[in-house]
Amino acid sequence: MKELMSGNEAIARGAYEHGITFASAYPGTPSTEIMDAFAKYDGVYAEWSPNEKVALEVGIGAALGGARALVVMKHVGVNVAADPLFTVSYTGIEGGLVIISADDPTMHSSQNEQDNRNYARSAKIPMLEPSDSSEAKEFIKIAFRISEEFDTPVFLRSTTRVSHSKSVVELEEPEAREEKRGTRYDPSKYVMVPAMARPRRIEVEKRMDKLLKFAETFSENRIEINDTKVGIITAGMPYNYSKDAFPDYSYLKLGMVHPLPRGLIREFASKVEKIYVVEELDPFIEEQVKAMGIEVVGKEVFPYTGEFDPGIVETAITGNHTGEYDPSIVETDITSNGGVGTDLPTLALPSRPPNLCPGCPHRGLFYVLGKLNVFVTGDIGCYTLSFMKPLKGMGSCICMGASIGMAHGMDKVIEEKGKVVGVLGDSTFIHSGITPLLNMVYNKSNAVVVICDNSTTAMTGMQEHPATGFTLQGEVTKKLDFVKLAEVLGIENVRVVDPFDIKNTRSVIKEELSREGPSLVISKAPCALLAVKQKAIGRTPLTIDPDKCTGCRACLGLGCPPISWKKLEDMDIKIEKKTKKQDGIAIIDSSFCNGCTLCQQLCSSGAIGEVVGDE
């Protein structure tokens, strides 16, 4: 049966068809839907671990226990998991271990666009890279076969376009696959103290040698000979962009990007006149081919940053390039990709950045923080959006959990006390905030930490975590209590606030800033989308009385999507000016309003009230 599937759904399906029954992960765009889909298959165990390092360790444990284990994360998640990663490469596995790294060229939803093919090379782990959903489903199976045959963890690298594109997949029946589950005592292989690690280190090189030979005959590394004037070496999604732009050229399509098949590359080079290497991000293949003494064209004409598309590939190959590094080809943006359409004048259009939802609990908290004279170290989550105007509630965002360590470090070097607040979400805090919070207690910090606890992992689409009370597969479980945890860590000042109460939130944070020692404020209210899902809101939408609004713009300071500004001159009805300076009024699109009352709390003229009747 044929089905349209995203790359992520296809990876989950492939794992299921291959009889995989164990998976662990931490959510992160563009990888999240792999677990969302896998967890729904019959007879599988799937868990959200608190972070990627734990997820990988869980996977390693399962593999050592004889299961075939799948571990899923986004590209920056591999940074978190890098510690166990480099050493599990030495030990190898028992059952089978495949790690998905979902990279995000263009940073659609990430803080950087690191190229994780580099991890495969430095950790000495083979890496496969599918180019569409059909290959994604097949390659996950191949990855497990390689893992077992060569006693190695295997990477499967996806990118946003592979993960989130849909294409036609032929479904197959799942195969039951035997596993020899149980414990094995083999310290020479699994206790990586120096004496044991040194011989294992040699095994790694032997393995890479075998994998090099395997790569030469691996059927997914394939040469397609056509017009021999130009040959293209490529892998993953860029293969499709290239085939779209240049269907008649010859191709070396690499299904495995590490290790590279050197003999096959030489063979291809001998058959074509000029070679281009088409790859997004780093010149990973290009540099290795050049090091073999083969002349190829790569980053001289292709951008270093951002994802490609057929237009970018076409322009790079047919365009007039000097061969020198050209900064103008470095920039790519989503609406301009170098093709030739209608010659339109450039329009200055208002941008449409993502925004916090109407009724989002983060809005009240960051409204307060933005108005306080403090530096807010932020973190990764929906709330990162609050750095923008008009809230301006955040001054930094580096990586998951960084807010707390940074707040502490900044507090230590700034003379004036009570100037730093670290803010992060509930899932982010669990991911990597507990250790730095303990550090604040141990090293006598004066900073304030705020956990914006919206009871879900909102950014990636409502995943459960250890403080929601449910597992990935919907079982009821223990629920982490942030207040108790803080007390145990030794924090004496723990406060819980309702971020929809602006006045109280402000006074509590100010009190805690003036206090000696570390404070933890838990800003607690469910995500607006979660509340809708659980039908937990019984709020009435609000509206503004144009005859009472004085045009003070206080409500606009919330940056709430339903609230907009209307100039008096553009009004259909005549509005009496309440002040000499008044030039407009605020209006609320009530059909869109969630009734959270933040704007009502800020309105000093009492102009905002509940919608009455069918307004």
Added chain:
Amino acid sequence: MNESVKSVLLVGVGGQGIIRASDILSAVMMKAGFDVKKSEVHGMAQRGGCVSSHVRFGRKVYSPMAKEGDVDILVSFEKLETLRYLKSLKTCGKVIINNEEVYPPSVNLGEAEYPSDAIDFIKKYFKDVKVVDAIAMALRSGDKRMVNTVILGVLSSYLDIKTSVWENVLEESFPPKILKGNIEAFRLGRGV
């Protein structure tokens, strides 16, 4: 260039049902016997940002995204977003526009103007431009949220696919409770 491949680009604002619409369009094209690929960006889009979804179909489709200037039909759920993606169209490309305005934050704050002459501007450069009041039609079918189904109906009249194929896919896409309204919304759109 792969001439036999056709490209439809659906654009708008998070929450307008664009991803759902492009899923349905893709399923219809697959049922009609084409190879299909579609691509969009998830994640931040839920939170009010721009959404764009490419659907490409033909005998064999490689890239899930069309290059700039290679889109056959631009289906826009929001006026301003039409302007943003106009460059993606072929010179002879067709435009379907839902006559709705969703203000971005800078317009809400009174810092930027919402373009007032978008439709005239588009008509100056493209011959085949259809503006539809999809919200009104969706409301006639019973729910504002069926805007995407109305627009699919409009789009369907540009593609040579039997109504029965579309309606089959609609039946598979919606629960019985809201199916009738969606079929009605689709037919209203197709009749435009």
